[in-house]
Amino acid sequence: MSNFENVFVDLDGVIWLEGRPLEENVEALRSLLKKGLNVIVVTNNSTRSRRTYSFLLRKIGLDIDPVEVVTSSYSAAVYIREIEQNGVPVLPIGEAGLVEELSLQGHVILTMSEWKHAQYVAVGLDRKVSYEQVSAGIRAIRNNAKLVATNRDELLPTIEGPKLGAGGIVKMIEASSGVKAWVTTGKPSYILRDILLDLTGSLERSVFVGDKLATDARQAEIMGIPAVIVGKERYNIEPGSYTRDLFFANNLLELI
Numbered sequence: 266m267s268n269f270e271n272v273f274v275d276l277d278g279v280i281w282l283e284g285r286p287l288e289e290n291v292e293a294l295r296s297l298l299k300k301g302l303n304v305i306v307v308t309n310n311s312t313r314s315r316r317t318y319s320f321l322l323r324k325i326g327l328d329i330d331p332v333e334v335v336t337s338s339y340s341a342a343v344y345i346r347e348i349e350q351n352g353v354p355v356l357p358i359g360e361a362g363l364v365e366e367l368s369l370q371g372h373v374i375l376t377m378s379e380w381k382h383a384q385y386v387a388v389g390l391d392r393k394v395s396y397e398q399v400s401a402g403i404r405a406i407r408n409n410a411k412l413v414a415t416n417r418d419e420l421l422p423t424i425e426g427p428k429l430g431a432g433g434i435v436k437m438i439e440a441s442s443g444v445k446a447w448v449t450t451g452k453p454s455y456i457l458r459d460i461l462l463d464l465t466g467s468l469e470r471s472v473f474v475g476d477k478l479a480t481d482a483r484q485a486e487i488m489g490i491p492a493v494i495v496g497k498e499r500y501n502i503e504p505g506s507y508t509r510d511l512f513f514a515n516n517l518l519e520l521i
């Protein structure tokens with residue numbers, strides 16, 4: 266791992282699981298930070314802001330700035346601003362992290378009763394999502410707002426078992442509005458690739474560390490860099506289904 270310059274690393278299932286640090290991986294990342302590598306956290310989890318994640322990461326001894334955290338909410342907010350060259354009215358369906366990143370990019374945050382003014386509906390994970398909120402999103406889309414999915418993870422893994430993910434909420438809106446999401450801004454996507462390239466200046470000597478093939482290994486493939494998958498996901502791989510270098514490990518400490 267020390268031969269790389271940039272380490273892009275997933276959050277849930279690599280650094281922690283429902284807030285419980287995964288110690289071997291955290292220890293390995295601490296040592297890579299000490300050696301001067303750029304550690305950039307890349308998460309589809311849209312519920313918290315970059316600022317909050319940086320704060321929580323520092324609490325477990327990982328000195329990572331907010332600018333070194335890229336969430337699917339952040340990439341959605343940046344993408345909309347770049348396309349529109351400005352902040353625009355957005356109806357968010359998501360938690361505080363989505364609202365904060367949209368605000369920081371200058372977008373106007375609409376409440377569900379203001380759906381008529383929406384130019385975009387941005388959807389992330391919302392663990393308190395309501396019938397009325399999803400319906401407001403559907404009305405906005407039918408009124409020509411563009412649907413932006415922060416990510417399409419259909420399930421949220423939890424200690425109690427899988428729960429509804431952001432992708433499931435996106436699918437509800439797509440099914441009932443009859444309109445497919447315009448873009449997905451999280452893993453795997455070219456939008457995210459461009460944001461990560463802007464951040465580092467180069468994707469040479471970079472590696473992507475994650476716990477999911479469909480998101481993390483696919484993102485590495487889009488970026489043309491190798492992937493390290495930690496945990497049990499190796500059992501789900503179909504031979505020949507990935508073109509880039511793909512490595513498996515029980516944890517990151519094995520690779521230090």
Ligand SMILES: [Mg+2]
Nearest residue numbers: 275277278476
């Ligand atoms: Mg993960």
